[in-house]
Amino acid sequence: MYSRKFDFLLFIFLLFTYNLYSQQSISSLEKERDNNLVKIKEAETILKESEKSKNITIGRLNVINKQIRNRENLITNLRKDIKFQSNEIIVIRNLIISLKRDLRILNNEYSDMIYSSYKSRSSLDKLTYIFSSKDYNQMYRRFNYIFQYSKFRKNQIIEINKVYEELEYQENNLSNVNKKQKDLLIEELSENNKLQKLKSRQRKTISDLNKKQRNLRKEISERKVALDNLDKLIRDIIRKEKESLTKNSDEEINLLEITEGFEANIGKFEWPVKSGFISNKFGEHPHPIIKNIKVKNDGVDIQTRRSSKVYAIYDGKVSTVAFIPGMNNVIIINHGEYYTLYAKLKNLKVEKGDIISKNQEIADLVTNNDGVTQLQFQIWKNNIKLNPENWIIKK
Numbered sequence: 438m439y440s441r442k443f444d445f446l447l448f449i450f451l452l453f454t455y456n457l458y459s460q461q462s463i464s465s466l467e468k469e470r471d472n473n474l475v476k477i478k479e480a481e482t483i484l485k486e487s488e489k490s491k492n493i494t495i496g497r498l499n500v501i502n503k504q505i506r507n508r509e510n511l512i513t514n515l516r517k518d519i520k521f522q523s524n525e526i527i528v529i530r531n532l533i534i535s536l537k538r539d540l541r542i543l544n545n546e547y548s549d550m551i552y553s554s555y556k557s558r559s560s561l562d563k564l565t566y567i568f569s570s571k572d573y574n575q576m577y578r579r580f581n582y583i584f585q586y587s588k589f590r591k592n593q594i595i596e597i598n599k600v601y602e603e604l605e606y607q608e609n610n611l612s613n614v615n616k617k618q619k620d621l622l623i624e625e626l627s628e629n630n631k632l633q634k635l636k637s638r639q640r641k642t643i644s645d646l647n648k649k650q651r652n653l654r655k656e657i658s659e660r661k662v663a664l665d666n667l668d669k670l671i672r673d674i675i676r677k678e679k680e681s682l683t684k685n686s687d688e689e690i691n692l693l694e695i696t697e698g699f700e701a702n703i704g705k706f707e708w709p710v711k712s713g714f715i716s717n718k719f720g721e722h723p724h725p726i727i728k729n730i731k732v733k734n735d736g737v738d739i740q741t742r743r744s745s746k747v748y749a750i751y752d753g754k755v756s757t758v759a760f761i762p763g764m765n766n767v768i769i770i771n772h773g774e775y776y777t778l779y780a781k782l783k784n785l786k787v788e789k790g791d792i793i794s795k796n797q798e799i800a801d802l803v804t805n806n807d808g809v810t811q812l813q814f815q816i817w818k819n820n821i822k823l824n825p826e827n828w829i830i831k832k
Contacts, residue, residue, distance in 0.1 A: 493642055518621055650726070754770065774818055
């Protein structure tokens with residue numbers, strides 16, 4: 438009896454543990470899927486804005502590439518979930534087989550008890566059995582035996598009901614999991630179709646851009662000049678401010694405290710725009726169209742929606758506001774030993790010398806004639822360029 442009860446309790450514990458693990462795994466997959474869907478919706482908006490212009494641009498190709506990666510990540514997530522559902526179906530089916538076996542054993546045991554009870558159903562027989570005891574101790578043991586036997590019968594009924602209820606629940610659960618798996622397979626098929634259409638658009642865009650290599654080379658040259666001018670601007674600012682600090686300390690802000698606070702937030706900074714994706718990474722990398730050409734980036738380009746606002750990532754002081762051809766308006770903010778640079782701006786909200794708070798709005802972003810809205814964002818430590826992706830929150 439106790440062995441049977443222990444087995445049942447162990448079974449319930451293992452079932453509870455598995456269900457808890459399942460819920461956590463499903464929750465993690467669903468959270469990841471929701472995040473992918475947000476990225477897909479965001480990129481779709483940016484793509485539609487870029488397509489309002491008739492010009493085929495690298496910016497449009499960037500967002501198509503990003504959308505392809507988003508779709509591929511979503512399909513990978515769906516396949517993980519489908520595999521998980523398949524494993525869960527196997528587990529549930531095994532649970533049902535086990536439950537049916539336990540139910541059969543419990544019913545057989547109960548039938549045997551009922552039969553035995555029927556054979557000795559007379560209350561007089563039970564009383565005779567008790568009072569025929571040789572002594573008081575034997576009488577007490579016989580009475581206790583009859584009591585325990587009756588209690589065991591009641592417990593057997595409870596166990597049977599528990600197993601039956603769990604069996605019914607798992608059969609319903611199996612039906613729901615089968616339905617969910619079927620829905621996921623349909624969704625995967627739909628996403629694959631969308632992915633193939635995107636790849637077709639990607640091939641068409643690359644083909645169109647290959648016909649414009651002369652214009653692309655001109656854009657590369659102009660961008661290099663603009664980045665060189667940005668580089669000269671920020672290096673001059675850093676040099677002048679360091680020279681000034683050796684003569685007079687800045688009484689408006691505590692630069693040491695800001696430096697320490699900035700360093701403590703590595704990997705935790707909010708993005709300088711509310712939505713978007715990194716379209717051009719930090720450092721040197723191959724041009725997406727022209728072979729054997731590498732392009733350099735001193736920061737990151739964040740492609741986003743039209744009319745997006747730009748925010749300072751941390752407390753500081755505006756070192757300068759300038760205009761650089763090819764980069765539009767530029768704001769550089771001093772954070773002690775660190776500097777952040779924001780370019781391609783309009784409708785500036787700050788001026789040189791302003792004290793800035795973390796996440797304060799500083800400007801709007803320019804949308805160029807090709808319908809591309811993109812922020813050039815840089816982080817420096819003194820004269821060293823840093824990869825902004827290492828400092829902002831991962832998306």
